[in-house]
Amino acid sequence: MNWTDERVELLRKLWAEGLSASQIAAQLGGVSRNAVIGKVHRLKLSSRGRAAPAQTRQKKPKPAGTKAQRPAAAPRAMPQTVGATALKVDYEAEPAVRPSARPAENVVVPISRHLKLAELTDKTCKWPNGDPLTEEFHFCGNDSLETGPYCTYHARLAFQPASERRRQR
Template structure:
């Protein structure tokens, strides 16, 4: 099948009207859906119009800015994520809101215990194994306070490590 000027013009017209590649192939006759898609790409036609919408050429162009450092003080960030649409591989942008910061409410009467500053070799079954600091630095140590028989952590660090499932769901 040859692409005559007349068929190419009809393809452009049908594409701009928002018909799918399958519909255009059926109207042109003697050509497959994939042949229509290939010709659309070779002609560098804009995304096809959506029913009742505007063509991609009529839409305002997106401007991109230089990447920014994350702002952890912000509550939410909106990002545009490209998504392919079916076999036509056209791009459609969807905005997603991603949570960046979580607020934790601390109880009013929390007492943070003093650490005994134990090294790994000093830990026993009855000492708190909560790590404190950066393991690559000399100041790194473990809490070392007394822990109950059933827990590797003291009562303070156990509350941090084992949050009730309802509390975890609320924080999400």
């Protein structure tokens, strides 16, 4: 998509009118919201997200000869905190308890045969163990399933049913 002079002028006009980047992208057609935001930044157009300053009340003229009385003090509105509050710690929240995907008593960890890459066959488990940049790196090497590259244990680790993945979220 090329930014022609006409499209840039339309962008400037729509931005000045206060339309969102998504609305501008829809009106221009063939351009994404992110492309509009990028062009706005490159053109250094003014940001529009700031609220207008509060309007001041005009004082009413006092009738001559009357003593001005102070109105009852109204509570001041405190400004809301705006900014990075993502790191604010909320100690009142209780930690979420996630159920384990599988019962621990059904897990049997196989003893690895410590095979190197050249020793693997179609019928051996290809689960990597360790850091590939070290000499201790090896593969599981146990008998693999006919349907995949891993033994029963590593297949259960690698391929979780969709229902269990949804439950963990």
